[in-house]
Amino acid sequence: xxxxxxxxxxxxxxxxxxxxxHANYLIWFEAAxxxxxxxxxxxxxxxxxxxxxxPVVQAHVNYRSPANFxxxxxxxxxxxxxxxxxxxxxYQVKNENGQLIADGFTLHSFMNEDGxxxxxxxxxxxxVSQNLAENKNAG
Amino acid sequence: xxxxxxxxxxxxxxxxxxxxxHANYLIWFEAAxxxxxxxxxxxxxxxxxxxxxxPVVQAHVNYRSPANFxxxxxxxxxxxxxxxxxxxxxYQVKNENGQLIADGFTLHSFMNEDGxxxxxxxxxxxxVSQNLAENKNAG
Amino acid sequence: xxxxxxxxxxxxxxxxxxxxxHANYLIWFEAAxxxxxxxxxxxxxxxxxxxxxxPVVQAHVNYRSPANFxxxxxxxxxxxxxxxxxxxxxYQVKNENGQLIADGFTLHSFMNEDGxxxxxxxxxxxxVSQNLAENKNAG
Amino acid sequence: xxxxxxxxxxxxxxxxxxxxxHANYLIWFEAAxxxxxxxxxxxxxxxxxxxxxxPVVQAHVNYRSPANFxxxxxxxxxxxxxxxxxxxxxYQVKNENGQLIADGFTLHSFMNEDGxxxxxxxxxxxxVSQNLAENKNAG
Numbered sequence: 001x002x003x004x005x006x007x008x009x010x011x012x013x014x015x016x017x018x019x020x021x022h023a024n025y026l027i028w029f030e031a032a033x034x035x036x037x038x039x040x041x042x043x044x045x046x047x048x049x050x051x052x053x054x055p056v057v058q059a060h061v062n063y064r065s066p067a068n069f070x071x072x073x074x075x076x077x078x079x080x081x082x083x084x085x086x087x088x089x090x091y092q093v094k095n096e097n098g099q100l101i102a103d104g105f106t107l108h109s110f111m112n113e114d115g116x117x118x119x120x121x122x123x124x125x126x127x128v129s130q131n132l133a134e135n136k137n138a139g
Numbered sequence: 140x141x142x143x144x145x146x147x148x149x150x151x152x153x154x155x156x157x158x159x160x161h162a163n164y165l166i167w168f169e170a171a172x173x174x175x176x177x178x179x180x181x182x183x184x185x186x187x188x189x190x191x192x193x194p195v196v197q198a199h200v201n202y203r204s205p206a207n208f209x210x211x212x213x214x215x216x217x218x219x220x221x222x223x224x225x226x227x228x229x230y231q232v233k234n235e236n237g238q239l240i241a242d243g244f245t246l247h248s249f250m251n252e253d254g255x256x257x258x259x260x261x262x263x264x265x266x267v268s269q270n271l272a273e274n275k276n277a278g
Numbered sequence: 279x280x281x282x283x284x285x286x287x288x289x290x291x292x293x294x295x296x297x298x299x300h301a302n303y304l305i306w307f308e309a310a311x312x313x314x315x316x317x318x319x320x321x322x323x324x325x326x327x328x329x330x331x332x333p334v335v336q337a338h339v340n341y342r343s344p345a346n347f348x349x350x351x352x353x354x355x356x357x358x359x360x361x362x363x364x365x366x367x368x369y370q371v372k373n374e375n376g377q378l379i380a381d382g383f384t385l386h387s388f389m390n391e392d393g394x395x396x397x398x399x400x401x402x403x404x405x406v407s408q409n410l411a412e413n414k415n416a417g
Numbered sequence: 418x419x420x421x422x423x424x425x426x427x428x429x430x431x432x433x434x435x436x437x438x439h440a441n442y443l444i445w446f447e448a449a450x451x452x453x454x455x456x457x458x459x460x461x462x463x464x465x466x467x468x469x470x471x472p473v474v475q476a477h478v479n480y481r482s483p484a485n486f487x488x489x490x491x492x493x494x495x496x497x498x499x500x501x502x503x504x505x506x507x508y509q510v511k512n513e514n515g516q517l518i519a520d521g522f523t524l525h526s527f528m529n530e531d532g533x534x535x536x537x538x539x540x541x542x543x544x545v546s547q548n549l550a551e552n553k554n555a556g
Contacts, residue, residue, distance in 0.1 A: 011312065011322075012162060012305040014155040016208060016465075021151055022473040026440040027290040034289065034348070044289075045348040048433075056439040060477045066532070069155060070312070070323040115483070150451065150461075151444040155326075161334040162304040166429040173428065173487070183428075184487040187294075195300040199338045205393070209451070209462040254344070290440060292433040294486060299429055347433060 001131040002078040003036040009071045019066035025102055026059055029091045032077035033106070036089070040127055052121055054108040057086065061104035065095070072096050082129055083120050085109065140270040141217040142175040148210045158205035164241055165198055168230045171216035172245070175228070179266050191260055193247040196225065200243035204234070211235050221268055222259050224248065279409040280356040281314040287349045297344035303380055304337055307369045310355035311384070314367070318405050330399055332386040335364065339382035343373070350374050360407055361398050363387065418548040419495040420453040426488045436483035442519055443476055446508045449494035450523070453506070457544055469538055471525040474503065478521035482512070489513050499546055500537050502526065 007028055015021040034044045047054070067073050078090045086109050093102040110120045146167055154160040173183045186193070206212050217229045225248050232241040249259045285306055293299040312322045325332070345351050356368045364387050371380040388398045424445055432438040451461045464471070484490050495507045503526050510519040527537045 008309075010305060011154060011308055012160055015150060016153040016155060016157040017470055017472060018155040019472075022476060023151060023440045023443040026443065027288060030289055031286075043348070053434055055434060055436075055480070055483070057480050058478065059439060059480075061475070063472070063474050063476075066472070070321070147448075149444060150447055156331055156333060158333075161337060162301045165301040165304065166427060169428055170425075182487070192295055194295060194297075194341070194344070196341050197339065198300060198341075200336065202333070202335050202337075205333070209460070289432060290438055293428060294431040294433060294435045296433045301429060 001036070001040065001080075001128065001135065002076055003032070003039045004074050004076040005032050005035045006072055006074055007031065009067050009069050009073065011069055014069045017066075019068055020071075022061070022063060025061050025063070025093065025104070026106075028073075028075045028093065029059075029061075029077070029089075029104065029106055032075040032091060033089050036077040036079070040131060042124060042127060047121065047124075050121065051113050052118070052124075053111040053113070054087070055111055056106050057109050058107035059104070060106075061102060063102050065099060065101040067093070067095065067101055073101070079128060079132070082132060083110075083125060085117065085119070087120065087128075140175070140179065140219075140267065140274065141215055142171070142178045143213050143215040144171050144174045145211055145213055146170065148206050148208055148212060150208055153208045158207055159210075161200070161202060164200050164202070164232065164243070165245075167212075167214045167232065168198075168200075168216070168228075168243065168245060171214035171230060172228050175216040175218070179270060181263060181266060186260065186263075189260065190252050191257070191263075192250040192252070193226070194250055195245050196248050197246035198243070199245075200241060202241050204238060204240040206232070206234065206240055212240070218267055218271070221271060222249075222264060224256065224258070226259065226267075279314070279318065279358075279406065279413065280354055281310070281317045282352050282354040283310050283313045284350055284352055285309065287345050287347055287351060289347055292347045297346055298349075300339070300341060303339050303341070303371065303382070304334075304384075306351075306353045306371065307337075307339075307355070307367075307382065307384060310353035310369060311367050314355040314357070318409060320402060320405060325399065325402075328399065329391050330396070330402075331389040331391070332365070333389055334384050335387050336385035337382070338384075339380060341380050343377060343379040345371070345373065345379055351379070357406060357410070360410060361388075361403060363395065363397070365398065365406075418453070418457065418497075418545065418552065419493055420449070420456045421491050421493040422449050422452045423489055423491055424448065426484050426486050426490065428486055431486045434483075436485055437488075439478070439480060442478050442480070442510065442521070443523075445490075445492045445510065446476075446478075446494070446506075446521065446523060449492035449508060450506050453494040453496070457548060459541060459544060464538065464541075467538065468530050469535070469541075470528040470530070471504070472528055473523050474526050475524035476521070477523075478519060480519050482516060482518040484510070484512065484518055490518070496545060496549070499549060500527075500542060502534065502536070504537065504545075 013024045
């Protein structure tokens with residue numbers, strides 16, 4: 001269960017080391033994560049309207065090679081395991097030559113509007129389990 | 140009616156031109172604006188809890204001289220005119236030598252939670268008119 | 279002389295007013311400006327490699343209607359006048375329905391690596407004057 | 418070897434979940450890291466002028482409790498181990514009540530202007546080893 005987005009590194013995202021500033025990778029991870037959900041029929045905007053939030057409870061990034069201004073980079077987001085109380089999403093960032101320049105993961109909890117932990121919405125877990133099963137069968 | 144904050148330019152705020160990225164000045168303006176309100180007894184956080192929002196409807200910045208990483212800069216926010224439907228706030232950014240490096244203004248409307256324009260809260264206009272009057276008398 | 283890019287509003291770009299934070303419009307303007315230059319054969323990344331920089335000396339934004347998380351918005355950048363020592367770029371931001379949600383401009387100087395003002399590169403002024411002339415003739 | 422800075426959460430740093438956006442913690446970590454170095458006599462700005470850079474090669478954050486707009490938060494940066502080719506810095510973020518709201522670490526390499534890995538500057542390792550030794554003796 002995966003999807004990839006392409007992003008062009010903005011001037012605003014560079015720092016005086018002349019590369020993309022490291023905190024931006026978390027923002028790119030998020031854009032890839034929201035796109036992944038959209039491609040599998042789950043609009044994160046709708047989830048919030050239904051009262052579900054997915055705050056980040058853990059984030060990790062390995063920076064392997066710099067991304068530079070105006071580079072076209074690919075960010076792949078991937079769900080590998082069925083969510084329980086929490087869900088892990090994995091990421092790979094590649095440059096135009098397909099070279100891995102960063103990877104990492106985010107761990108999310110499901111939360112309601114009052115900030116209380118809740119179970120993931122049924123629709124969400126169903127979609128994930130179906131897609132992980134298909135993938136396994138296909139594999 | 141004015142107040143000044145001091146900010147240290149963050150590495151995250153630089154770009155590959157080796158200076159503070161221009162959009163950050165709007166963020167610094169905001170920090171100065173919120174501090175101005177706080178110093179005059181108006182917590183912007185409380186205003187929102189009471190259902191008032193002050194979205195920016197116009198913003199203008201003149202960049203006169205760069206701000207660099209680790210510079211200590213001063214941002215002054217100033218209210219000069221009584222708010223009606225809208226309120227203008229003026230800003231000056233100075234470096235440690237007192238040199239003006241940027242100035243500008245933001246124009247804000249008052250809005251309720253539904254996004255509808257509303258009159259400024261009574262408490263707000265009273266505080267502003269008292270302080271502008273005192274200033275005038277003192278002047 | 280104009281070009282338009284499409285951007286999806288990132289979660290990172292929202293604030294607690296539940297809309298895109300106002301400073302991001304300057305970042306979107308920039309993405310549109312760099313794309314405009316690219317489409318007319320001027321890579322801003324190459325300009326910098328040749329020793330030319332285009333710092334922002336003035337920026338102005340009118341916010342007309344909010345942009346929200348996950349919205350697809352269009353940002354048009356437009357050059358209307360031949361650059362002299364400085365160049366003005368105009369912007370319009372529209373939502374998916376074609377509604378104007380913001381407009382503004384940035385004014386830029388040309389600068390060398392030492393931060394000194396310089397004339398715009400010959401190649402740049404030639405491309406702009408050719409395209410403005412064609413446009414006028416076509417009009 | 419540690420130091421703590423105080424930061425007020427900016428409106429710009431919130432997102433529509435009505436809390437500080439998660440990528441900002443990396444920016445706060447950095448502000449604390451640069452302050453730590455400054456307090457021990459190492460200006461990061463000077464390091465760069467001498468041709469040393471400390472890019473982030475790994476970053477990790479555990480988000481334990483949200484930070485909200487206008488909160489005053491404390492960020493502690495700490496060096497616990499002598500740097501070799503790389504240096505680890507640990508962080509703790511606390512709210513005004515002293516409650517731990519996040520922690521994490523960043524791992525940095527030392528790099529020259531050409532992006533090649535280099536040994537940490539002698540001055541840097543000396544300062545760290547002296548302070549770690551004193552601490553150990555004091556402990």
